[in-house]
Amino acid sequence: MSQKRDTRRRREQEEPDNKRHSLNTEAGIAAYMFLILFLLLVGYFIYFMAFKSEDFINNPANPRVKGFEKLVVRGEIKANDGTVLARTITRNGKEVREYPKGREYAHVVGFNSNGMSGIESDKSFYMLRSHAFILERIMNDLKEQKNPGDNIVTTLDSRLQQSAYYGMGSYKGACVAIDADTGAILAMVSKPDFDPNTVDQEWKSLSKSEDSVLLNRASQGLYPPGSTFKILTALSFLKNGGSLSDTFDCNGSYSTGGYTIHCYGGEVHGRQTFLQAFGNSCNVAFSQVGLSLPKGALKSTADEFYFNQKLPTDILNVKQSRFTLKASDDDALVMQTAIGQGNTLVTPLHMAMICEAVANDGVLKKPYVCDHIENNRGSLVRGHVSSELRLCSASEAKTLRRLMRYVVTNGTGRVVNSSSYTAYGKTGTAEFSEDKSKAHSWFVGFAKKGKKKIAVAVIMEGAGAGSSHAAPLARKMFETYLR
Ligand SMILES: [Zn+2]
Numbered sequence: 018m019s020q021k022r023d024t025r026r027r028r029e030q031e032e033p034d035n036k037r038h039s040l041n042t043e044a045g046i047a048a049y050m051f052l053i054l055f056l057l058l059v060g061y062f063i064y065f066m067a068f069k070s071e072d073f074i075n076n077p078a079n080p081r082v083k084g085f086e087k088l089v090v091r092g093e094i095k096a097n098d099g100t101v102l103a104r105t106i107t108r109n110g111k112e113v114r115e116y117p118k119g120r121e122y123a124h125v126v127g128f129n130s131n132g133m134s135g136i137e138s139d140k141s142f143y144m145l146r147s148h149a150f151i152l153e154r155i156m157n158d159l160k161e162q163k164n165p166g167d168n169i170v171t172t173l174d175s176r177l178q179q180s181a182y183y184g185m186g187s188y189k190g191a192c193v194a195i196d197a198d199t200g201a202i203l204a205m206v207s208k209p210d211f212d213p214n215t216v217d218q219e220w221k222s223l224s225k226s227e228d229s230v231l232l233n234r235a236s237q238g239l240y241p242p243g244s245t246f247k248i249l250t251a252l253s254f255l256k257n258g259g260s261l262s263d264t265f266d267c268n269g270s271y272s273t274g275g276y277t278i279h280c281y282g283g284e285v286h287g288r289q290t291f292l293q294a295f296g297n298s299c300n301v302a303f304s305q306v307g308l309s310l311p312k313g314a315l316k317s318t319a320d321e322f323y324f325n326q327k328l329p330t331d332i333l334n335v336k337q338s339r340f341t342l343k344a345s346d347d348d349a350l351v352m353q354t355a356i357g358q359g360n361t362l363v364t365p366l367h368m369a370m371i372c373e374a375v376a377n378d379g380v381l382k383k384p385y386v387c388d389h390i391e392n393n394r395g396s397l398v399r400g401h402v403s404s405e406l407r408l409c410s411a412s413e414a415k416t417l418r419r420l421m422r423y424v425v426t427n428g429t430g431r432v433v434n435s436s437s438y439t440a441y442g443k444t445g446t447a448e449f450s451e452d453k454s455k456a457h458s459w460f461v462g463f464a465k466k467g468k469k470k471i472a473v474a475v476i477m478e479g480a481g482a483g484s485s486h487a488a489p490l491a492r493k494m495f496e497t498y499l500r
Pocket residue numbers: 267268269280284285286287298299300301302
């Protein structure tokens with residue numbers, strides 16, 4: 018009996034121990050849970066501060082933006098020579114945003130109302146921070162006055178922007194110019210345009226316009242690339258064993274599987290090397306090149322050049338270019354794709370970037386439009402950090418330069434040839450409707466003189482042949498920058 022009682026007592030003694038033990042375990046688990054939660058919170062906080070806070074502050078739906086605007090006068094946006102492109106002034110006791118250059122910079126600078134756009138939207142956060150000198154801020158705080166926000170100094174070149182804007186004339190379309198050495202965006206024009214000073218008053222008609230006036234066609238306009246795409250078809254051809262001396266016969270058209278492709282303007286190019294076929298922009302030769310490439314070859318070249326991906330640039334609202342040729346697609350679509358028709362769509366900014374990389378031995382310097390941020394007295398707050406990406410090999414880029422140089426010296430782009438600089442390019446005439454007489458006029462290329470290198474892409478909607486409309490504007494851009 019007593020033994021049994023002993024055992025029971027022992028058990029009774031042990032039981033509280035067990036309970037205590039399990040309580041300890043629970044407390045331990047809870048502590049760990051709290052620690053994990055705490056670490057997650059700290060992690061999210063760091064992540065938010067590092068990556069998300071700018072998006073958050075930039076979001077016009079965020080009520081805190083209004084809070085910043087109560088404390089800071091929104092900073093200015095300037096061209097690279099200091100020309101003011103956007104500033105905040107006081108009119109009838111109210112702060113208003115003024116755009117001294119109006120329509121000329123409408124799309125790239127954007128506007129700060131109705132959802133915001135352009136640099137006004139992308140860099141909003143920086144213009145609502147003040148790095149004014151500490152004494153100035155203390156004085157402002159004491160006087161209950163707002164502090165002056167930081168200014169955005171862009172890479173935009175006033176002379177080039179003006180050339181592009183007036184050169185586009187009344188054509189719809191876009192013109193982009195990039196410093197091929199650095200990736201600095203020198204000009205970005207989209208037409209039709211609008212006056213950013215009166216966006217509020219005209220919002221109803223602007224936002225409903227059939228011409229998509231508010232759309233920045235340079236970064237968001239998706240166009241069939243037409244023959245400018247032959248740059249990538251040529252690269253694919255070179256990557257797959259093709260050579261510049263390979264020959265092609267052109268009798269003006271090429272048919273396969275019940276589909277016929279013609280050369281532009283009813284031209285017959287006869288026997289030509291690949292170099293000459295590129296110079297002539299011969300659709301017959303390039304249809305044959307397209308059909309001769311291994312399935313998937315064009316797609317992988319397009320993917321290496323950032324099709325179907327977000328373009329690497331500090332401009333946030335950029336449309337992805339599209340390339341969708343599949344191994345199962347028929348010969349007709351393969352031929353059309355190889356000459357830049359088919360389902361391929363590209364932005365003018367993207368075409369300028371492709372030319373920039375070709376000019377730079379295959380390396381793309383990431384294009385950017387914000388050169389630096391300065392405080393209200395011009396002291397540097399934050400500079401640009403450049404980054405680069407390799408799109409093709411140096412020798413491939415060199416061969417592409419030979420092809421694009423030939424276009425200018427002997428081919429469809431002779432109008433940009435000049436003795437005062439060395440130009441390279443490709444024209445394009447992109448059909449966009451059943452009516453074959455209507456076509457977009459393209460020119461993409463680059464030019465250099467000494468150490469200066471500029472890449473451009475020009476598209477004029479419905480203007481016809483690239484050689485007669487877009488190329489002369491490219492020439493004007495080259496002359497303006499390299500003179
Ligand atoms: Zn031909």
